[in-house]
Amino acid sequence: RDITSIPFAHHGTPALLTPAERGARTAEAPFGSVFTEHMVSLKWTGTDGWHDGEVGPYAPLVLDPAAVGLHYGQSVFEGLKAYRTADGRTAVFRPHAHGDRFRRSAARLLMPELPTQTFVHAVEELVRADAAWVPAEEHRSLYLRPLLFASEAHLALRPAREFRFLLIAFVTERFFGAPRPITVWISEDYARATPGGTGAAKFGGNYAASYAAQARATAEGCDQVVWLDAQERRWVEELGGMNIFFVEGTGAQRRLVTPPLSGTILPGVTRDTILSAAPELGLPVEERPVSVEQWREGCRQGRITEVFACGTAAQVSSVGTVRTADGDFTVGDGSPGPVAGMISDLLAGIERGLAPDPAGWMHYV
Ligand code: COI
Numbered sequence: 098r099d100i101t102s103i104p105f106a107h108h109g110t111p112a113l114l115t116p117a118e119r120g121a122r123t124a125e126a127p128f129g130s131v132f133t134e135h136m137v138s139l140k141w142t143g144t145d146g147w148h149d150g151e152v153g154p155y156a157p158l159v160l161d162p163a164a165v166g167l168h169y170g171q172s173v174f175e176g177l178k179a180y181r182t183a184d185g186r187t188a189v190f191r192p193h194a195h196g197d198r199f200r201r202s203a204a205r206l207l208m209p210e211l212p213t214q215t216f217v218h219a220v221e222e223l224v225r226a227d228a229a230w231v232p233a234e235e236h237r238s239l240y241l242r243p244l245l246f247a248s249e250a251h252l253a254l255r256p257a258r259e260f261r262f263l264l265i266a267f268v269t270e271r272f273f274g275a276p277r278p279i280t281v282w283i284s285e286d287y288a289r290a291t292p293g294g295t296g297a298a299k300f301g302g303n304y305a306a307s308y309a310a311q312a313r314a315t316a317e318g319c320d321q322v323v324w325l326d327a328q329e330r331r332w333v334e335e336l337g338g339m340n341i342f343f344v345e346g347t348g349a350q351r352r353l354v355t356p357p358l359s360g361t362i363l364p365g366v367t368r369d370t371i372l373s374a375a376p377e378l379g380l381p382v383e384e385r386p387v388s389v390e391q392w393r394e395g396c397r398q399g400r401i402t403e404v405f406a407c408g409t410a411a412q413v414s415s416v417g418t419v420r421t422a423d424g425d426f427t428v429g430d431g432s433p434g435p436v437a438g439m440i441s442d443l444l445a446g447i448e449r450g451l452a453p454d455p456a457g458w459m460h461y462v
Contacts, residue, residue: 103150105150106151107151113134113229116229119230126268128269128272129267133155133268135153135155136152136154136155137151137263138150138151139261140261141209141261142258143258143259147209152223152226160248161248161250162250164247164248164249164250165248166247166248169254171207171247171256172244172245172247172300173202173244173300174242174244174245174301175195176195176409176410177191177195179231179241181233182451183451187231188460188461188462189221189224189459190448190460192217192460194366195216195366196212196213199213200213202298205297205300207256208245219243219262219264220264223241223264225462230266237269238269239266239267239268241266242267245261246261246301248261269410272408272412272414273320278414278417278418279417280418281314281336281406281420282420283322283323283419287307288326288330289306290303290324290362292360292361294361296334296360296363297362297363307322310322311337314337321336321339323335324336326361332356332388333392334356334359335362335363338410338411339406339410339411340355340362341407341416342354342405343387343403344404344436344437346400351402352382354384354387356387357385358384365409367409367412367413368407371407371413374440378439380436392419393419393421396419396426403428404419405437414437415432415437417433447459
């Protein structure tokens with residue numbers, strides 16, 4: 098059966114909020130706390146494949162207490178954004194790239210792979226149903242959260258044979274609140290990912306396992322944990338929920354450096370976007386390992402001039418201060434750098450439909 102042409106039946110009509118009510122609910126709402134009025138749902142079983150596609154009111158689920166996803170964590174997700182362009186249209190940023198990664202995450206957890214075309218179709222359905230929620234203000238967007246989890250009630254330790262795909266959404270602004278350089282804490286006790294593990298998958302358990310380290314970072318007065326490689330505890334991999342870039346040099350000598358995807362790093366779509374777009378801004382890019390010593394020494398000698406975090410949620414956020422067991426150091430003078438600003442402006446221009454989009458990253462809905 099052609100699973101890419103699954104229809105999404107529309108059922109039920111939520112009590113729609115007025116624009117004023119929507120504005121009041123989403124103003125100052127913390128990241129991921131106020132959801133829109135609709136959701137998309139799709140089921141998969143070993144016998145019927147993908148079926149029961151639906152767009153309906155956002156509502157709690159009825160789940161069997163023995164659902165595998167709750168017990169053994171067979172669960173993967175995505176995060177992507179819909180924007181209101183300056184001319185009033187709606188577009189989703191790189192939904193095919195997110196759909197492809199969703200399939201790779203599912204494959205790693207031995208879950209059924211939702212065809213990318215169906216993933217994009219589901220995204221279009223939700224964005225259309227919740228079109229009134231796509232904000233027009235700069236820096237605001239509709240964050241879309243696709244989720245796939247094992248819903249089969251069966252506690253034998255084997256991959257499930259029934260799954261649920263859900264897609265929900267919320268309005269988001271800045272992940273770190275007001276724009277300011279972030280502070281990061283280098284974790285030397287905890288590890289996020291090991292070779293052969295699940296680090297490259299957007300797997301729920303990776304995030305649950307990061308909470309303890311992230312809580313330590315918060316206790317140290319920092320915004321994010323920095324993960325080092327698990328074997329040598331030396332090479333920088335990524336931050337709690339985002340990738341990392343280093344800027345080396347000044348003026349025309351500047352270049353971007355980011356750790357290579359070694360299987361233990363989440364292959365960020367924003368990371369990939371920056372690697373593709375930076376050369377056109379006159380910024381050569383290099384994927385190469387960076388150690389904590391190189392980071393510290395680079396900052397001390399002025400060779401590393403900026404560091405920034407990037408992700409769908411985080412966008413582009415400068416790192417100002419680094420806290421380690423051996424003491425703190427600052428990147429540059431600790432304030433946001435010009436390269437992060439340039440890249441952030443370029444992405445914002447594309448997202449608002451104001452800058453050229455030669456790669457066709459904006460998918461108009
Ligand atoms: C995103 O950047 O969209 C992420 O998925 C990170 C999120 C869990 C905060």
